[in-house]
Amino acid sequence: MSKIPIGTTLIESLPFVHCLIFEKKRILCDYCFLESSKLYQCSKCKFMHYCNANCQRSDWQIHKHECDKFTQFTNNLDLKKEFQNDIVRLYLRILIKSKINDQSNISDEYGLKTFVTLMDHYENLVKDMNRIKTMQKCLSLIKELMGVDFMSKFSIKELISAFGKMVVNTMAVSNYDLSESVGSGLYLSAAYYDHSCEPNSVVTFNGSKVIVRNIRDLEPNEEPVISYCELLMSKKQRQDYLMRCYYFKFLQIRSNLARLGQKSKSHKRQVKV
Numbered sequence: 001m002s003k004i005p006i007g008t009t010l011i012e013s014l015p016f017v018h019c020l021i022f023e024k025k026r027i028l029c030d031y032c033f034l035e036s037s038k039l040y041q042c043s044k045c046k047f048m049h050y051c052n053a054n055c056q057r058s059d060w061q062i063h064k065h066e067c068d069k070f071t072q073f074t075n076n077l078d079l080k081k082e083f084q085n086d087i088v089r090l091y092l093r094i095l096i097k098s099k100i101n102d103q104s105n106i107s108d109e110y111g112l113k114t115f116v117t118l119m120d121h122y123e124n125l126v127k128d129m130n131r132i133k134t135m136q137k138c139l140s141l142i143k144e145l146m147g148v149d150f151m152s153k154f155s156i157k158e159l160i161s162a163f164g165k166m167v168v169n170t171m172a173v174s175n176y177d178l179s180e181s182v183g184s185g186l187y188l189s190a191a192y193y194d195h196s197c198e199p200n201s202v203v204t205f206n207g208s209k210v211i212v213r214n215i216r217d218l219e220p221n222e223e224p225v226i227s228y229c230e231l232l233m234s235k236k237q238r239q240d241y242l243m244r245c246y247y248f249k250f251l252q253i254r255s256n257l258a259r260l261g262q263k264s265k266s267h268k269r270q271v272k273v
């Protein structure tokens with residue numbers, strides 16, 4: 001096995017689910033997150049905007065389950081306001097894709113993770129009262145929008161696990177120069193990569209596509225690692241942040257030896273939950 005030269009694209013893939021931040025609606029396409037001088041509104045719900053028919057078609061697999069329900073926003077402005085919160089919309093999309101579309105065992109082209117194999121930190125999450133309150137609030141809004149029939153398709157355990165997978169694995173999607181956040185996305189294989197405060201790889205985005213590249217040569221069997229946090233924070237701040245958001249105490253890069261035999265996997269920025 002030879003070294004992986006610096007700058008190699010380790011992962012370039014579309015999200016499992018993603019959601020444009022509300023402030024960027026009518027500026028960026030809801031599917032590809034790219035700017036367009038002309039965006040076409042979904043004629044039915046009038047809530048989604050796409051740059052072309054291809055993007056609308058690609059999003060339809062999920063949007064067809066929301067579209068009818070989003071029409072309520074015309075008469076229920078309070079509910080519309082609640083759904084400006086990206087976390088609620090992303091959570092709804094995760095529930096649709098994993099269960100209603102039955103995609104929980106499907107991986108992306110790299111095959112490192114499926115929705116089923118993502119970490120959910122179930123035991124930590126159920127003890128985390130702040131996140132549980134946020135989850136309950138999201139669920140009551142999703143129930144109001146989607147109805148009891150939709151909710152009855154999920155067990156409590158599935159709802160908690162899906163929320164855990166969202167908060168532990170979702171990346172905040174930035175624009176091309178990482179200067180501002182444009183949305184959030186759950187990327188299956190990129191979610192395989194662990195955190196390091198001395199990362200050997202970085203995450204960037206092209207629209208809603210994630211791109212992971214190594215920033216130095218990687219030795220054979222060396223795991224790509226990315227940073228989950230702002231590296232300018234003090235060590236204590238980083239440790240607190242990683243514990244609060246990802247439920248682990250960062251000491252050092254986890255030993256590659258412990259990983260031999262696993263498939264090689266490779267910045268993630270936390271969405272605010």
Ligand SMILES: C[S@@+](CC[C@H](N)C(=O)[O-])C[C@H]1O[C@@H](n2cnc3c(N)ncnc32)[C@H](O)[C@@H]1O
Pocket residue numbers: 117118119121168169191192193194195196246247248249250251252253254
């Ligand atoms: C997005 S997942 C990373 C992938 C995970 N290792 C897996 O195989 O599914 C994030 C979780 O991985 C674990 N993790 C990531 N980096 C770590 C590190 N440097 N030390 C200990 N645990 C880490 C934590 O449990 C964290 O919540």
